Amino acid sequence: MDDLNLEIIVKSGILPVRVSLSSPYFELFKHFLENTGECFIILDSKGKVKYVNKACESFFSKPKSELVGKKVKLDLCQFEEKEKTLEEEIFGKKAKIIGRIARDEKGELLGVCLIVRSEEKPKVRELLADIMYHDLINPLTVIKGVASLGRENVEDDALKRNFSIIVKNTERLEGMIRNIATFIKLETLEPRFESVDLVEVIKNTLKSFSESIKDKNLDIVTYLPEKMEIKADPIIEQVFLNLISNAIKFSFNNSKIEIGIQDMADKVRVYVKDYGPGIPDEYKRKIFQRFERVEEKEEGKGLGLAIVQRIVEMHNGKVWVEDNKPTGSIFYVEIPK
Template sequence: VQIYIREMQKSIEKMNILIANAKLYSQLKEKVYKKEFEKRYLEDIIKETLKDLEKKAKEKSIDIIYKAEGTYPVNANPTLEDLFLNLIDNAIKYSPENGKVEIDIGDREDKWRTSVKDWGEGVADELKEAIFERFERGDVDVKGSGLGLAIVKQIVDMHEGRVWVENNPEGGSIFFVEMPKMK
């Protein structure tokens, strides 16, 4: 009975995540969040996200390495937290057991460039643009709704930024997000 209850709880949790992602995606498409911009710091957003994902990373024995030093001000709304939650969650999800995920932020003239690097399977070249579309997924064997990266793309567009993925030369993927610096 306990096993059955545990499996039901997992299924309910997955369904709740799917519903929340579908709702967020719909709200982003309708531009519900357009007016809630304020000065935020990428460092704070990412560190809070890492706290939220700490348990998930520990379950897979994944080391999360945050390499950036600075605060990185941007003009953002609360959806920016969802952006980094999706990117870092994916990096953990697609990383092998006992792996690592590296997060860094670099200065690119008038933009901050955040990178999320994993050593998982990587993304096939022919899917590198498609994975940012709704219900497109790189690996159907990994659990997910196919909405996470579509949400990331909507949020990046709303913040007048850019997102893309490249191959990690050591295996896996590096997802990049560029955001305009706060003026």
Template sequence: KVIGVLDAESKELNAFSEEDQRLLETLASQAAIAIENARLLETIKRSSELQKLFVSILSHDLKNPLTVIKGYTYLIKRHADEKVQIYIREMQKSIEKMNILIANAKLYSQLKEKVYKKEFEKRYLEDIIKETLKDLEKKAKEKSIDIIYKAEGTYPVNANPTLEDLFLNLIDNAIKYSPENGKVEIDIGDREDKWRTSVKDWGEGVADELKEAIFERFERGDVDVKGSGLGLAIVKQIVDMHEGRVWVENNPEGGSIFFVEMPKMK
């Protein structure tokens, strides 16, 4: 690939020695690398700007019309017969899914930009998870899923507000892929200088070849992961920010066990 041409001239005949030629070749090679890196950096900058623009459009230009549509569905539902109300409920569910998608896209972008990097304070995993379970109580009841919290303790960690989103996405994912009348178990174990949280379900499970890819949704464009959305990609970003790790293993009884390890509060 030709990047450009380096021209060196002299009025004298045979002015350049072999050593001079080698020096010019090295100079040309280094110049080509510098130019290519500059072009690459500019492409990355444009890509980042486009991502910010896309998230901005999602957050404002799409969310506002959705709010209007949601308001009208409630008005129509009040005067609709039973058959129409069924359609309205489905519309409301779809609107709620879109709102979640928009919120997740915004959060993912903020995590990539390190917006929350300095907002750390002492928090307790027990409080965060129990509050998350309250938020997901309705969703679990809709599928008659029993949520079992087995841990006994407070489990202090140095955390920022995004830790709530971590467990919200992780437990929501377990509910989503659990069968009707199933269960989800949550536990926290002591691993020397870390707390290990496990979220166990009896759902579809995760194929071995996808156990890493599901956390890298936007880093592995060649992988088609069913329904992975942004949730697990967000989980990975938050775990990395807290200097922890996340992974998934097979549930011996069928399904999956997601593990999150985080440093104990020092």
């Protein structure tokens, strides 16, 4: 997201608070906008799409690359009225659109920030999943961001520890909510296969876990090509979120995690290797079943790896785990191109 996009967001007044462009809170807002369940679209003064967040990919069933640069056929002047909500078709989908206009100091139009919501009435299960993403994940993202900034800007060691506890537990809760919401969605999901760059998916996933990686002082070693595209549903991201989350969770402090992508002609193999305690042989199959964990004292509900297997099988792939001798585990995912 470039400075112009950020300026449009701020001057549109669509955010609940006003901050200057130089504010350190911009990192928080950038993270929030990219990871919120709401669809955010930024248009320039001519109605051309300059930015879309991740939620737009799922909503429109199109990658960002197909949305950015397109012109939206909307009369931007309609959004001069701040509380106005339109019911229009956008990118071939009927939706409710809330828009806010951004102008510079001279009153010239900079662009428009849009929030796009589904016009269809969701089923109860889908509604529950949406509530989890929108109403629970969004405030958690803000809490985590503020706590991260607080930890970086205080001198007192006790306060730093308290902020770290907040960050750790919001990440844990965020992961649990995402898993439950994803599990609900999987029951009715009809996969929509499109071009997905696994390298970008993995890099974005690692960014989202930067605080946890820092807390455990982990060395992340990647063996990634410049690009690796496959045909997949965007939900494939959840596979690598869960695998990398597990690797971080079970890694010993000051150890490392290795992540690699291997091109195998008609398929792609991805591995996530940790140097933690490892998994006993009797659990290697069980851990991919719902509510199964290696030890009862482990956090979570045992859905993470069940979700991984379900999504991978949906893509006609396979997932398994092997020992990383002398210590740790290697999770492998193979998916057809």
